[in-house]
Amino acid sequence: LAKTTQPISMDSYEGQEVNITCSHNNIATNDYITWYQQFPSQGPRFIIQGYKTKVTNEVASLFIPADRKSSTLSLPRVSLSDTAVYYCLVGDKRYSGGGADGLTFGKGTHLIIQP
Amino acid sequence: EPEVTQTPSHQVTQMGQEVILRCVPISNHLYFYWYRQILGQKVEFLVSFYNNEISEKSEIFDDQFSVERPDGSNFTLKIRSTKLEDSAMYFCASSVGDRGRGLNSPLHFGNGTRLTVT
Numbered sequence: 547l548a549k550t551t552q553p554i555s556m557d558s559y560e561g562q563e564v565n566i567t568c569s570h571n572n573i574a575t576n577d578y579i580t581w582y583q584q585f586p587s588q589g590p591r592f593i594i595q596g597y598k599t600k601v602t603n604e605v606a607s608l609f610i611p612a613d614r615k616s617s618t619l620s621l622p623r624v625s626l627s628d629t630a631v632y633y634c635l636v637g638d639k640r641y642s643g644g645g646a647d648g649l650t651f652g653k654g655t656h657l658i659i660q661p
Numbered sequence: 662e663p664e665v666t667q668t669p670s671h672q673v674t675q676m677g678q679e680v681i682l683r684c685v686p687i688s689n690h691l692y693f694y695w696y697r698q699i700l701g702q703k704v705e706f707l708v709s710f711y712n713n714e715i716s717e718k719s720e721i722f723d724d725q726f727s728v729e730r731p732d733g734s735n736f737t738l739k740i741r742s743t744k745l746e747d748s749a750m751y752f753c754a755s756s757v758g759d760r761g762r763g764l765n766s767p768l769h770f771g772n773g774t775r776l777t778v779t
Binding site: 651 | 703704706767768769771773
């Protein structure tokens with residue numbers, strides 16, 4: 547049973563802003579939301595992490611509403627090299643005492659950037 | 662920037678053989694993980710390791726799998742008798758792990774070992 551829900555794929559163009567939303571209805575009170583990026587034949591790479599409201603770093607922003615049941619990764623002015631699979635990773639309150647499910651990636655969003 | 666390194670990058674083995682996949686996590690990290698990704702499928706959690714013992718494992722991590730931290734730097738995954746369905750990319754990861762179960766600490770992944778079982 548997936549703990550997160552993301553669009554399977556998205557398309558955009560160079561220079562555009564891309565927003566990828568993840569639903570996580572069972573997020574645990576103490577858990578953070580973390581996004582990863584994966585290129586073919588490489589390991590996932592940490593992008594950004596947040597708990598609530600907004601977080602920004604040099605590559606992305608993360609928007610989290612007050613109920614924390616979803617989050618949106620925002621990539622400003624994407625380029626062809628941003629074509630990758632993007633995963634959001636959160637805990638699950640049903641396993642607040644432990645459990646492997648909280649460490650499982652979902653299917654991710656395959657983002658394709660065109661010229 | 663420190664990184665997780667994995668060796669070998671590609672391993673080919675025959676069904677029934679034992680394989681050991683090796684990883685050197687980032688030196689000040691406390692939590693270590695193995696994940697796998699079958700071609701075209703999602704990244705699957707296998708096991709997490711903390712304080713010299715397994716902290717969590719998934720259903721995939723059955724008796725054929727074992728992990729070890731034989732010294733202060735290496736972290737290994739052993740598959741005792743490989744099956745065709747073990748063919749996958751195996752990723753090692755580590756995290757600082759200063760928040761509860763380690764989930765809230767970002768994971769740093771290596772570039773994986775591609776295991777091919779024939």
